[in-house]
Amino acid sequence: MREDYPQCSILRYHYGEMSRQSSHKAITIALMALGAVLLVLLIALGHIYMALRRADVINRRALSFSVFTEKRAPLSASSVGTIRMWMTFGYLNKAFSIPQNYFKDQLHITDIHYPNLTLERYASENGLAPSVALQHVQDATAYYFQTPHP
Amino acid sequence: MDSLLSLLLSYLLLYRYAALAFVVYIGAVGAPLPVNEMLLALGAFASQGYFNIWGSLALAFAANCLGDLTGYAIAKKYGDGILRVLHLRKARFFVQLEEELRSDAAVTVFMTRFAGSLSSVTNLLAGLVGVPLRTFILYDAIANLIEPAAALGIGYAVGEYWNAFSDALAIVAGIFAVLVIMFVLVRMQRRIIRKYEKVRE
Numbered sequence: 001m002r003e004d005y006p007q008c009s010i011l012r013y014h015y016g017e018m019s020r021q022s023s024h025k026a027i028t029i030a031l032m033a034l035g036a037v038l039l040v041l042l043i044a045l046g047h048i049y050m051a052l053r054r055a056d057v058i059n060r061r062a063l064s065f066s067v068f069t070e071k072r073a074p075l076s077a078s079s080v081g082t083i084r085m086w087m088t089f090g091y092l093n094k095a096f097s098i099p100q101n102y103f104k105d106q107l108h109i110t111d112i113h114y115p116n117l118t119l120e121r122y123a124s125e126n127g128l129a130p131s132v133a134l135q136h137v138q139d140a141t142a143y144y145f146q147t148p149h150p
Numbered sequence: 151m152d153s154l155l156s157l158l159l160s161y162l163l164l165y166r167y168a169a170l171a172f173v174v175y176i177g178a179v180g181a182p183l184p185v186n187e188m189l190l191a192l193g194a195f196a197s198q199g200y201f202n203i204w205g206s207l208a209l210a211f212a213a214n215c216l217g218d219l220t221g222y223a224i225a226k227k228y229g230d231g232i233l234r235v236l237h238l239r240k241a242r243f244f245v246q247l248e249e250e251l252r253s254d255a256a257v258t259v260f261m262t263r264f265a266g267s268l269s270s271v272t273n274l275l276a277g278l279v280g281v282p283l284r285t286f287i288l289y290d291a292i293a294n295l296i297e298p299a300a301a302l303g304i305g306y307a308v309g310e311y312w313n314a315f316s317d318a319l320a321i322v323a324g325i326f327a328v329l330v331i332m333f334v335l336v337r338m339q340r341r342i343i344r345k346y347e348k349v350r351e
Contacts, residue, residue: 086156116164
């Protein structure tokens with residue numbers, strides 16, 4: 001400390017030093033807490049990775065360039081379980097390669113917005129519980145693959 | 151599945167590219183929307199032929215950049231007034247944060263693009279502390295190309311199994327957020343130690 005500091009400057013210096021030390025301490029505590037959070041997140045990520053490996057999802061979709069270049073086959077009957085209420089009939093037609101009016105005829109849909117119609121809206125317009133409506137659509141999709149088509 | 155995500159996916163399938171641009175833009179400005187999960191699903195939809203992957207990437211990039219610039223511009227225009235009202239200009243922590251953001255603007259802007267909601271907060275802070283526009287745009291654009299490309303690419307690669315990866319993506323965003331905050335705090339601490347040592351001399 002310099003000898004020629006006046007009294008109030010000495011007090012200011014000590015106050016500054018205490019403020020810096022308290023900032024330093026606060027930042028150190030914050031860093032330790034964040035380190036703990038980081039560890040938890042890494043462990044969670046590891047768990048998810050192992051779960052995906054066990055379910056064979058990661059192996060099935062091993063990242064090779066051909067995944068991006070080869071034309072994908074449409075979804076088949078085995079993927080009927082992936083249908084969800086937020087999906088539209090237009091999307092299902094494309095994803096499963098089903099003719100545009102198939103669901104309209106099979107489920108007797110009269111909404112003019114078809115195929116731009118979500119399954120949720122189809123359920124509410126027909127007074128169906130979501131689980132019932134979903135089952136109807138899944139059954140209709142599965143039935144399409146069971147019957148021969150040109 | 152999260153009901154908000156289900157709603158967004160319905161809008162995405164109904165209104166397609168318009169919904170994509172709108173949701174990504176609003177998410178970049180600051181709305182807490184599950185944009186990364188939506189992009190993951192969009193990649194899967196593109197693998198099934200319902201969307202064009204390159205068009206989706208270009209649109210997500212543009213909407214993201216515009217949204218980030220909106221947050222930056224609002225903070226730059228009105229930030230001074232807000233800081234005065236909240237008396238933040240004299241707050242020690244804010245002054246230190248300001249110094250830190252100015253000196254490490256490029257790294258902070260770049261890394262927070264991968265850190266979910268921290269990205270919008272950084273946009274506002276960057277405008278408030280006066281990060282140069284050129285620096286902000288450059289590193290924002292580079293990261294905004296990589297981040298949606300990663301989400302779209304993973305969704306495209308895994309197809310109908312995209313939902314299994316959405317939790318992993320959220321955790322990765324959390325990891326980036328924690329790393330960025332730690333980086334900023336470590337730099338602030340070093341700055342404090344350097345100042346303290348200079349005063350001691």
